[in-house]
Amino acid sequence: MSLPDGVVRREFDGKDRLATRGTPVYGEPTDGDWRLWDARRSKLGAMLELGMDTGLSGGDRVLYLGAASGTTVSHVADVAGPTYAVEFASRPARDLLDAAADRDRLFPLVKDARKPETYAHIVESELDAVVQDVATSGQARVSTLNRQFLADDGRLVAAYKARSEDVTAEPADVFDDVLAELREEFEILETERLDPFHDDHLGVVATPK
């Protein structure tokens, strides 16, 4: 499997864990400059831990949708180039601002990922990756709406939460619908359930058609 440059496996408490190098953000364990990237707290971390090939190589230009408090996006910014972090809720955006304080290519944007026109004047085109972790309904639509930011060989790296679409339906059925909608705009490269790190989530890597 290929971890992006800058993401390494290191020993924390006797176990091999993912880590990146950067200023600590949320009280995570550290080892020198290295900070633990906990797959249980991060969908992208889980995808890497499960050996998915995200296509991220280090130094990428990234649009991150659903940045929340900046837990995952801080690790992304540790290894990526310019990183645009979109978060709609202004409360977690306060923590996101703290994470951005020590990362000079992490750009916080308090915007709605369902309305890309409100940040298309800021986020550049031809990006290497769109990383998505938004827990609203219409997650597949968020992906297709934000395809415009990707280069032709760019990657959509997304985690879809079944319960955000329909709490009563079987997750497998929800994921079938999500993938069908994605296939209109993307070629699906890899999918994987994120258990046991995150229940009822599907990790997807895709590239624009």
Add this chain to the structure above:
Amino acid sequence: MSGDQGWFAGLDPGDADAAAERVRSGEADAPADWPDRAVEADFAADAESYYDALREATRAAARVEVAASERADDKQLVHAVRSMDDCERTANELAERVAEWAGSLYDDAGTGVSYARDLAESDPDDPTERRLVSLAERVADLAEERDELRGFVERRAAEVAPNLSALAGPVLAARLIALAGDLESLAKQPSGTVQVLGAEDALFAHLRGRGPSPKHGVIFTHEYVRGTDPDERGSAARALAGKLSIAARVDHYSGDRKPELDAELDRRIERIRSRGDES
């Protein structure tokens, strides 16, 4: 700013406020190679200095968003009512500890926050008692803080959401706003959701096919639900939730007080209760 221009178009590179405002309210139809365009337009000398400027602008804009939302009064109300509940829970928990400890020292030890308050007034005779009395003082302080917070919530809820506070009572109004997140979210929720706010566990168990649908959430604390005959409680909860969500919408979108809402609710509940008496 037209649809095909970046946030920096026509900006003076030194004007930080204008840059933040552009980041917040600008739009474009599609992304473009903005770093390149900014250099072409002489906004930045190179890509690195463009990114430096972008960093300042996005951080300033995000700070404005965060500050604006945290100043909103309904957010302050939510903090206050949650703090009130935290103080109450913690006071009760510590009062139990005080009672247990006191029970090992005195035959006439009581229980509860009121006993802790009495004990806090007493004079300790030895180091053990000194610790116990000191702990009881914390309980008394926490209970006092809870009362102060309740007063604050009651005043503030009536300002933030006058109609909702009139119908639900200020504390329940604040709890509903807290459960929804803020007044805007509450105003946008269908009344069926308002009816079961605070009963999420029961609701999701029901949706998964386990258990009956919950008839009411936190609105159970309202006299119009609790004081209605159990057979008619579901109807009363539905009627109350309907009027509460209308009140929340009026409070969010207009802010004017509409006393006729109170009268409509009173009449609905009266009809429901009399139906219960006849059967």
